[in-house]
Amino acid sequence: MESNDPASLEVLEWRQDGRSIAFELDEQLYPLEAIQGAAYLFLDRCFLFFRRPADQRVEVILKTKTAPTTPETLENLAGEFGNALLDQVVRHKVSESTGKIREYYMARAFLSAPAQSSIDQLLAELDAEELAGDALQIPVPWEQGS
Numbered sequence: 001m002e003s004n005d006p007a008s009l010e011v012l013e014w015r016q017d018g019r020s021i022a023f024e025l026d027e028q029l030y031p032l033e034a035i036q037g038a039a040y041l042f043l044d045r046c047f048l049f050f051r052r053p054a055d056q057r058v059e060v061i062l063k064t065k066t067a068p069t070t071p072e073t074l075e076n077l078a079g080e081f082g083n084a085l086l087d088q089v090v091r092h093k094v095s096e097s098t099g100k101i102r103e104y105y106m107a108r109a110f111l112s113a114p115a116q117s118s119i120d121q122l123l124a125e126l127d128a129e130e131l132a133g134d135a136l137q138i139p140v141p142w143e144q145g146s
Helices: 032-040 073-110 119-131
Strands: 015-018 020-026 046-051 057-064
Touching: 015 073, 020 073, 032 046, 032 057, 032 073, 057 073
Parallel strands: none
Antiparallel strands: 015 020, 020 057, 046 057
């Protein structure tokens, strides 16, 4: 459900407990794939946990890996996650809108490949080498080999 109404946009509100920060996201605004993509970018900096408090809602919990942290550090972490989340939403939308084109190009690439298999090509090259030594191109039975 897309809407241009500013009232429908979600503000990222979070709560902290000293070492972690948590916020809920609406899957209609942020697809689960985008949430997971953003979370992947934070694996090196914090522990991530997901919870589903309601239908179409995902709670993301970011817990720092280092014990001493400040509220400002947690807020910065949440802000960075929000920016990464928006980036992933755009990537997801572009991926959805260009999916048919990518499928077409992949199908075209596979269909335009040479019909002769690599094994057939190798056998043809071997036959060509064997016949290249015989000026008259007369095959010699293997029992009478040179």
